[in-house]
Amino acid sequence: MPVRVGVVSFPGSLDDRDAMRAVRLAGGDAVPLWHADAALNDVAAVILPGGFSYGDYLRCGAIARFSPVMAAVIDAARDGLPVLGICNGFQVLCEAHLLPGALIRNRLRKFVCKQQRLRVESTASPWTAGYREGEELVIPLKSGEGAYVADERTLDDLEATGRVVVRYLEENPNGSYRNIAGIRNEAGNVLGLMPHPEHAVEALTGPGTDGLRFFLSLTGADAAGLQR
Amino acid sequence: MARVVVDVVLKPEILDPQGQAIVGALDRLGIAGVSDVRQGKHFELEVEDSVDDDALTELADTLLANPVIENFTIHR
Amino acid sequence: MARVVVDVVLKPEILDPQGQAIVGALDRLGIAGVSDVRQGKHFELEVEDSVDDDALTELADTLLANPVIENFTIHR
Amino acid sequence: MTANEEIVPNETMVAKQAMGAQQLALDTVEVAERTPDQPQPAAELGLREDEYRRLHEILARRPTSCELAIYSVMWSEHCSYKSSKIHLRQFAEKAPKTDALLVGMGENAGVVDVGDGWAVTFKIESHNHPSYVEPYQGAATGVGGIVRDILTMGARPIAVLDSLRFGPLDAPDTARVLPGVVAGVGGYGNCLGLPNIGGEVSFDECYAGNPLVNALCVGVLRTDAIKLAKGDGPGNLIVLFGARTGGDGIGGASVLASASFEDAKPSKRPAVQVGDPFAEKVLIECCLEIFAADLVVGIQDLGAAGLSCATTELAAAGAGGMDVDLDLVPLRDPTLAPEEILMSESQERMMAVVTPEHLDAFLALCGKWEVTATVIGTVTDTDRLRMRWHGELIVDLPPRTAAQEAPVYRRPVKRPMDQDIWLEHDGHRLPRPRDGADLQRTLLRMVGSPNLADKSWITDQYDRFVLGNTVLAQPEDAGMIRLDEATNRGIAISVDCNSRYTRLDPYAGAQLALAEAYRNVATTGARPLAVSDCLNFGSPEDPGVMWQFAEAVRGLADGCLALGTPVTGGNVSFYNQTGTTPILPTPVVGVLGVIDDVTRRTRTGFGTEGAVIYLLGQTRDEFGGSEWARVVHGFLGGHPPVVDFDRERLLADVLIDSSRDGLIASAHDLAEGGLAQALVESCLLGSAGARVVLPEGQDPFVALFSESAGRALVSVPRTAEERFTNLCSARGLPHARIGVVDVLEIDLDVQGQFAVSLRVLRRAWRGALRARFS
């Protein structure tokens, strides 16, 4: 019985189909969730995909966070439901205060699309169990407002409690404080990532398959069994 | 040294998608009483007193605003 | 009906790439006398008189600004 | 079609005329009949004397100001193709026989059958003038417009490409235009979630005051789901949906408005349209659900000439009649006069013809996506387009006369006197590098020159991953998209043009553009199927320019016939000039190909250790219009390279078959900069060194830098070498073994000449644009 993973579509979501593909490739059952209904249709986890919800005109994720489905996601997340926010999804999680800090305009004020080298700093989350600490990954990064910022206290706290999950290697692509590319909450069930693991699940269309294990970690399936 | 504020807003006839997005959100949030929103830019400059108004206007016109679609006001 | 202005600026400790870019441009253009620039957002709202200050503060605090990184001021 | 690009009428003229115009509350049909002699600003709106007279014949009275508005935009060059029509006919007349073409020229975009029940529609269009006025918004709305054209065919847009031309890299204004245009193309495309998979960027003096921004969009649909712009079935409803209508881009219309709307000064009406990509994204999803539910009879996007175009074209293509109540059009600016509403170019709007029984379902889907939708009229069988304002009849015309029967001109055509001088002055005396050190210096200088340098500073601002089907994207020779995850069927696209070749010989230049795009597609392993073109030229009223245009079209049509790839649609952009100086003729050609199994695609970069490098095709001493002549000597002259379509076909066949049978590890087409540039790119993209031995008995300089067409660089795994060379010999394709790939090697080593490290090459190649803009 495959794990049911919900993928939310907001108006302006773009990588929702890709997140669903990644869930399928990881042996899960991808369940589309619409921003306007509060029902989570008893999914075992939720992905907030990348995109430009409501155009991201005001602040990325600022408007999406108020949609009915988010009310349900926020409650469920507080009760431990695994939630993964990718790019715009990460921004929504920050706006919804499920994760600390915020994401602002890239330092060079340009949208950046590149294959980004990352290091896994912590694996204590249902989304990262399949990785090794210190492991290096290459995953697409594509964002204009991807610079993670927070006050020093928050940053120190994130470091001290091992909640910095992935860090940028090489040149910092967007000015993120402390090269932060992804963080998790205290409980570990909520993960925010700026890079797009769902675009690194097939060698044919991505830099490789380094991203697949974020999804495999959740579904518990094993990569070998699934390679197509 | 003085703090000078320059506000840049889209010309009234120019479409403002950002403002529209906010108006839409207000409806969904059930916030009543706000009929229209326009979003612009707000600049705070630390300026030496030697810099005169013409220089500021020049600066706003070339760097801070896009005269093709935006107007600006300077508060000294 | 009244025009209400809300200005939103990044907190001082948060870096401001846009403001920095403008400072850089000033140097390149050889414009002297401007030591610092911060860029924020400027909202112009058409508000019914029935909407009181608390409601406006609420609106700015939840939607127009992100208190984690931004401060706002309301001009009524 | 995207927004009207023609320069709006001179505003003082407009204003003067506005004063002169009779102050009438509303210029109704009834008023027009009563006041036959009232002066009208026809000239200011770009209508010729005789065209204006023709209106009186058609209507048997003077036009109302609203009718004048409609005809002036519908009969404009941009909408009516009145100067280009007689030439463009060749694309149909000379069209090669193919059953792949499901919808040909004339519709919003052509549709090509790519197999397994899949069809693909694609089109390239210009947004040049607006991108000069306001680079970000001009480029952004250019992308938005072409995407709506594709959507209108019933297809889901799946990728975009952009072809960009700017003034010199170091020109001050380029620092304003280029970053804005790039941010606009990216800002809009990224926000729509469309991968950008290719394009071009080049720089030339002639574009300094007139940059070119051409955007291509490709969409996919099932062959049985094609939608046409058709307003059929009397009693059916006309629904306007999407953004509200504002005063965007109405330019000259205000002159009309001012007759009925006191304080409408043209200056109050923005010529710049601002795009709202979010509104377009929801409009796309909304339309696709409407198509899936089969809720529309016909559909049309609103671009240039907005409502005027959509209503007349839908009516003309369908039952022939339509009644519209303009008061019902949702307005962003309530002060708009009917003339302005008709000419508004507000973006992100669509018009659909819906049967009454489907209306509720249609409106429900619009509601789901929070898209404003309004019934503004009905289809009739009266053969008249009638519009009312405050209950009064303000438009009553036969729609075909506006949409299909615009005047057609045979503009004077004259080959410029100096054309021969350009050809004869062929620069064969230009000093050439003499020794290896000289060649190496030349190579580094070329690799770091604006047109040959790496474009990733630009293309890294474009999302190429979204939708998860991008198999190849820049800097590969062509972009490739997987259409079907189950079958791995896919398509490839490339857009190309070298306007220096076209300046020297428009006929050959257009064919070289076609040949390069065709070659780029074949290089990836895809079979070229169809063509879309964007013809950017100066003023059609200049006989010399018109000659360039006629020659380019003739060349392209002949070339498409020779290659068996029909032109499915495209766009003409005239009046690209600074003062009276036209741009170099720039016929940008996009070629679309199909590949049955995308996992078989061939990449550009060297990668396989020990693979043998072959140069396919023949190298002649051809430097007319070459990048070398430009970069090293700032010279343009001579004959462009010879085009041989049989050779191009043969080369393509070999590249496609070898990629299918796994005979080649990499392939790269040879174009600007010749073999040297191709070697550098294949090394750098594969991060692999190479040892190269130039062919016996050929001048090393010619071997490295000639731009002869019909050539490609491939690397062949040793295990496949014999089968590959047998294939080439059997087909009669010249193939020279010129070296080996050495993955561990850190140099490009051209033996007996020079060895230069990849590090140095990469710095020169990647540095050029970064140094300018970062």
Ligand SMILES: Nc1ncnc2c1ncn2[C@@H]1O[C@H](COP(=O)(O)OP(=O)(O)O)[C@@H](O)[C@H]1O
């Ligand atoms: N404006 C652009 N947008 C997207 N891709 C581009 C753009 N300009 C250049 N490219 C890509 O950069 C690569 C090199 O361009 P070009 O030198 O024109 O290739 P070729 O000469 O093989 O056509 C190609 O993959 C092309 O698609």
Ligand SMILES: [Mg+2]
């Ligand atoms: Mg090219």
